[in-house]
Amino acid sequence: MKKVAVIHTTPVTIPTLKKLLTDNRRPDEEEIEVINFLDDSMLPEINRLGHPSEGVKYRLNTLLLLCQTTGADAVLCACSSIGGLVEEGSSLVGIPVFRIDEPMARLAAGYSRIGVAATLHSTIMPTTELIRRKAAMAGKEISIQSTVIENVGNLLAENKGDLYDKMVGEQLRLLLEENEVVVLAQASMARAVERWPEEEKSRCLTSPVSGVEAVRDYLHKKEG
Structure with a gap:
């Protein structure tokens, strides 16, 4: 074992x-x-x-x-x-x-227009820096659009998972309109896209x- x-x-x-x-x-x-x-x-x-x-x-x-x-x-x-x-x-x-998040960042760096979403300000910078580092190693130029989804951080602890999924999902779809893929910078965010159609879901990169x-x-x- x-x-x-x-x-x-x-x-x-x-x-x-x-x-x-x-x-x-x-x-x-x-x-x-x-x-x-x-x-x-x-x-x-x-x-x-x-x-x-x-x-x-x-x-x-x-x-x-x-x-x-x-x-x-x-x-x-x-x-x-x-x-x-x-x-x-x-x-x-x-x-x-x-x-x-390392494999996710490596995959994201293969695209040119990348959205990054988080529910905490502390997560945005480490994730974008990792993606930029992976892109630089591959000699690739990228653009990153990042968003912090405000006022959802406590919803999971308050057992308001459906509201969390709705609020996070709405912001992710907005990012998808302008980017090839969207990176979910926190492992806990993956739940927000679990029930999405596969075509949309496949454009959201999750770390777990x-x-x-x-x-x-x-x-x-x-x-x-």
Whole structure:
């Protein structure tokens, strides 16, 4: 059995990522045990200050070290807002550390006109920077239109999922009118397009599936 430690900044992502990591196992794939670490103080602090504090960096680095103590084969960071900090802190541990949004950003960089949507201001910059970096590595010129969807952040915690999906979905469709694809900068936003027609849904790039697949592919190659 393989073991994956997942770092969360909101409890919303815990059930989704556990299901993706453990369900639909291929016949030649080992079972995966998921260990979750949650610190829901990071995002409020980042959004309040406008940047990650030294305290956030310290807590994240501590979580990375805790992940290694579990005997995990890999670490997955479920939050795009701290993706850059995770890359910096990954040198502290001797196991691979994955950003959930890295495969999504690589795919997005293959397009020329890209929309990026988030419900938190703290997520926009790390996501757009990652996409621009991927495009630069590929020698590709891109344009990015970013939008922060205001006043929806608490709806999921208040069990108002239908209203969240409606409000987020409306803004995503506006971005789709002007861009080839739209990047959903937070893993928790993927639920807003789950019931969309496939033609529309396929133009919205989400991080949970591609991020988890990158981890599972690594573990499978490691088995071989």
